[in-house]
Amino acid sequence: MIDRLDRKILQILQEDATIPVAEIGRRVGLSTTPCWRRIQKLEEDGVILRRVAVLDPRKVNAKVTVFVSITTSQHNEEWLKRFAEVIRDVPEVVEFYRMSGQVDYLLRVVVPDIEAYDAFYKRLISRIDIADVSSAFAMEQIKYATALPLNYVPLEKDKGVA
Amino acid sequence: MIDRLDRKILQILQEDATIPVAEIGRRVGLSTTPCWRRIQKLEEDGVILRRVAVLDPRKVNAKVTVFVSITTSQHNEEWLKRFAEVIRDVPEVVEFYRMSGQVDYLLRVVVPDIEAYDAFYKRLISRIDIADVSSAFAMEQIKYATALPLNYVPLEKDKGVA
């Protein structure tokens, strides 16, 4: 279970994972060791999945985002399994969701330009049997956060006092 | 400009930013110092924007993703500016794009459940004047990567020899 302090720690680490443990402790009102132990536990418990570097899409020629809506006639486990496996190894596909409603699957694809998207698209449909695909292009990324909202985390009564 | 070694370094850091510089150097075939200097430069140049902790959505009660397609009648600079400002401070909105085609804007919203989404939705339309909204619910997140594809980065001829 997560308490108020854990949540504060997560809030900080979601925004900047380079801040020293001692400083995080200071901010949340803990000394280094207990703060460090809490972070360890959050990692062990799988709340923190990993720490990564976030790059600027413009600087690595990944300027264009395309949302690809996919409809399939194959609504079976087997088909999805194969589809998911193929997608997992395609670096251009950055997000992949199974949807409710009209569309069956939604992909977020990142490429440098429209030509590259077209190439990607051809490769995709050659590898998997898809009934219907529709692409929507993003002109601008106005917000991109890796931080999840933490205001919905069920909070445990605070642990140690202080 | 980025060369082959920089790209390898970025590839590693995008997946795991906890690996020591010395180890990264070993993997790309550099000693600690030059590897460290390259990472510094990538940060200064803004290629690396930041380092963050990635959390497990299920563990922080952020299980439901909703894609919100927005159409507006207000196609002016002023309206967008205000809209963007409001959205920037809403933690539930994790991504925000200006689109081409039918839809004007697309949001990815993260909430614990449908009720919370409804609450969010009401708050949104009360704060901003929107012509038309349509929501698509994700049942499952099959892939989520923060790593961008690096195979499109224009490569400089390799620097130092080796």
Next chain:
DNA sequence: GATAGATGAGAATATTATTCTCTCTCTATC
């Protein structure tokens, strides 16, 4: 009110980042 279990604190140690100094190699210029 004694005691186990959980949490916190500070000092000691280990690991990692950062700086410093030096060397090598490629390039451009004469």
Next chain:
DNA sequence: GATAGAGAGAGAATAATATTCTCATCTATC
């Protein structure tokens, strides 16, 4: 072609940070 200079690279020395260890304190429970 010889040669100065910039741009990397390497390894040792230092500084910052993470991690471990030991002990103190609080709380809930009997």
